[in-house]
Amino acid sequence: xxxxxEYGIVLLQGLAITLALSIxxxxxxxxxxxxxxxxxxxxxxxxxxxxxAFVEYQRNVPPLVxxxxxxxxxxxxxxxxxxxxVNEYHGEFIFAVIAIGLYYGAYFAEDxxxxxxxxxxxQQEAAxxxxxxxxGAMRRVILPQALRVSIPPLLSNTVMLVKTTSLAMVIGxxxxxxxxxxxxxxxFRIFETYAISTALYVVVALTLLFIGGWLGQRxxxxxx
Amino acid sequence: xxxxxxxxWLLFLIGSYPNGPLGGIAxxxxxxxxxxxxxxxxxxxxxxxxxxPYKALRYPATAIRYLLRSIPLVMLIFGAYFIVPIIxxxxxxxxxxxAVTLVIFQSVYLAEIVRAGIESLPKGQAEAAAALxxxxxTRTRKIILPQALTNMLPSxxxxxxxxxxxxxxxxxIGVNELTYAANQVNSAVITQPFTVFLVLSLAYxxxxxxxxxxxxxxxxxxxxxxxRTVTHVTLNAQNAPAAGHSS
Amino acid sequence: xxxxxxxxxxxNPESIISLHEVNKWYGEHHVxxxxxxxxxxxxxxxxxxxxxxxxxxxxxxxxxxEEIGSGTIHVNGQxxxxxxxxxxxxRSHIGFxxxxxxxxxxxxxxxxxxxxxxxxxxxxxxxTRQLAMALLEKVGLGHKxxxxxxxxxxxxxxxxxxxxxxxxxxxxMLFDEPTSALDPEMxxxxxxxxxxxAAEGMTMVCVTxxxxxxxxxSDVVWFMDQGSLLEVAAPDVFFTSPQHPRxxxxxxxxxxx
Numbered sequence: 001x002x003x004x005x006e007y008g009i010v011l012l013q014g015l016a017i018t019l020a021l022s023i024x025x026x027x028x029x030x031x032x033x034x035x036x037x038x039x040x041x042x043x044x045x046x047x048x049x050x051x052x053a054f055v056e057y058q059r060n061v062p063p064l065v066x067x068x069x070x071x072x073x074x075x076x077x078x079x080x081x082x083x084x085x086v087n088e089y090h091g092e093f094i095f096a097v098i099a100i101g102l103y104y105g106a107y108f109a110e111d112x113x114x115x116x117x118x119x120x121x122x123q124q125e126a127a128x129x130x131x132x133x134x135x136g137a138m139r140r141v142i143l144p145q146a147l148r149v150s151i152p153p154l155l156s157n158t159v160m161l162v163k164t165t166s167l168a169m170v171i172g173x174x175x176x177x178x179x180x181x182x183x184x185x186x187x188f189r190i191f192e193t194y195a196i197s198t199a200l201y202v203v204v205a206l207t208l209l210f211i212g213g214w215l216g217q218r219x220x221x222x223x224x
Numbered sequence: 225x226x227x228x229x230x231x232x233w234l235l236f237l238i239g240s241y242p243n244g245p246l247g248g249i250a251x252x253x254x255x256x257x258x259x260x261x262x263x264x265x266x267x268x269x270x271x272x273x274x275x276x277p278y279k280a281l282r283y284p285a286t287a288i289r290y291l292l293r294s295i296p297l298v299m300l301i302f303g304a305y306f307i308v309p310i311i312x313x314x315x316x317x318x319x320x321x322x323a324v325t326l327v328i329f330q331s332v333y334l335a336e337i338v339r340a341g342i343e344s345l346p347k348g349q350a351e352a353a354a355a356l357x358x359x360x361x362t363r364t365r366k367i368i369l370p371q372a373l374t375n376m377l378p379s380x381x382x383x384x385x386x387x388x389x390x391x392x393x394x395x396x397i398g399v400n401e402l403t404y405a406a407n408q409v410n411s412a413v414i415t416q417p418f419t420v421f422l423v424l425s426l427a428y429x430x431x432x433x434x435x436x437x438x439x440x441x442x443x444x445x446x447x448x449x450x451x452r453t454v455t456h457v458t459l460n461a462q463n464a465p466a467a468g469h470s471s
Numbered sequence: 472x473x474x475x476x477x478x479x480x481x482x483n484p485e486s487i488i489s490l491h492e493v494n495k496w497y498g499e500h501h502v503x504x505x506x507x508x509x510x511x512x513x514x515x516x517x518x519x520x521x522x523x524x525x526x527x528x529x530x531x532x533x534x535x536x537e538e539i540g541s542g543t544i545h546v547n548g549q550x551x552x553x554x555x556x557x558x559x560x561x562r563s564h565i566g567f568x569x570x571x572x573x574x575x576x577x578x579x580x581x582x583x584x585x586x587x588x589x590x591x592x593x594x595x596x597x598x599t600r601q602l603a604m605a606l607l608e609k610v611g612l613g614h615k616x617x618x619x620x621x622x623x624x625x626x627x628x629x630x631x632x633x634x635x636x637x638x639x640x641x642x643x644m645l646f647d648e649p650t651s652a653l654d655p656e657m658x659x660x661x662x663x664x665x666x667x668x669a670a671e672g673m674t675m676v677c678v679t680x681x682x683x684x685x686x687x688x689s690d691v692v693w694f695m696d697q698g699s700l701l702e703v704a705a706p707d708v709f710f711t712s713p714q715h716p717r718x719x720x721x722x723x724x725x726x727x728x
Contacts, residue, residue: 056429056433057425060385060429060432060433061429061432062392062393064395065403065421068406069418069422069425072410166299169298170395177298177299184302184306191307198291201296202291205290205293346571352569355534355536355565356562356587356591356639357561358590
């Protein structure tokens, strides 16, 4: 099947970009999520409000619109020198990562937070009672348990994140969906192209589900 | 920013109607309502199939679930955009393609919610209905679904919010909805992309946030109603529903 | 080890319920072993035994809420577990009261009682309403007809559940630990209803821990342990001189508390 060998490469390259987008965005999201959760623990009203505002804003605006705002909007108000820098280094990729990263950062923050809230207060009390500081208790007792609880929602949001990277095609990032559309419209082998890409996405999604399941099993607290 | 809103508010609201198809916020809302409205009955059937003891129903329903949840919506939209006219043998309007794709996509996600609602009911409800002699459809229609759907109403409102956000993807196939309208404004103004897209973001924010808050109020109301029991016995299982989740 | 077992043929025309060599397995676990028994019309049977003895499982097989591995169960002359049987029709002639009441929370008390006749028997609205109100009065809850289950106490809910089952006019009523989920002060009101029912001649099988109820009201006591029906005796015999050693142990354990 020469179609496969010729255009298969293009699709796989698209997949590679998709994965690169996904990993970069995921790291940003996780960092943002963790940061927001930790910062909320200071219990300062203003910070609480700021975090809430950020989370609500991110979640109630479509990811495509976030991408537009960053790629068309923010780039235009950047100082000249930064603009040139960004353009040289695949600005569309960078802005896509920022937009998607912040969007899912808000969701990850909620997932981590719900994990934390599921830990009974007695754990914190017991940890402090043996002499751990607040930070120590968090690090050694609370967070390890909370992150385990957060794995399922984090996992499903991760799968969604990978799917959302497909939106980057709109601003010209040549990830898998872009490649699919490209190949389909140039070869007119529409069914085959979409079938292959669908299969690739399904493989990625199922792989993530397996990894998540394996991870969940490995860190499982026995008897819970 | 205010001048832009002042000048283009009509375009944002209804697109170029009546000089063109209905667009803007009106089209977005219309698409969302059609999407969720038609997806709802499909999702109930899909959920029941996924819970069915008959493998002939359960396997395909579960396969659909995994398949449609793995592929990005934008790819489904493109696929439909190219493939549907080929199948039908005639051109199909972008709006229609978008609506149909949304219905299919949302019904899979709604089915998750419906399924969760059904599974959260205590087994005793189905048993009590069966013990009285009610058949499957009577049980499901009169006892199970009324309770499950009421409990999941907040989540379903959340899914409606998600649908509204998903309509923004209509832009890629030229559907005249809000994001498309914003791009039109941007092309007209040219020099202020940040402002234009900020207005766009705020427009979505206002609509979606209002609905999300409504869902939260609904959830609180349901929680109060369900926990208002006089018994000492845990009537349990009117579980508090999951928070409406926008993707 | 004297065990009184009915050696009558599998289907006794005089019996409303006939159990013959009933066996059930959960995987490897043999939960019901060769259970055979008969319930005559108008009899009140109390089914007792320690936890895990299989008594709840057994009563649930009688209206096929549980399946069996082998053996036969006949209720109202019908083979309950048969392949061809119309399960819904069969169940509509057997009243079942659950430990957790299982009232329908989205329906009012009156609607809970009328839903069976209306939706299963396709009875007429007006007649059904009258019947339901009469039943609610009978269990002492006529004044709560428009209330919702959430607004009732446990004892009240269980009484409504009994009315709901009675609305179908079944020839036999099955009770699966009807008072076990109730606070002690509410047990009496439910037992009163059950006693009145028994006095009217209803055929009843009750899984219960209420030994006083058993002594006062039942005609036969079935004692089960670890899936087997070990003793079938009249209550005065069973409570004063149980035959089977495990029955003796059970009664002495109960008495100690």
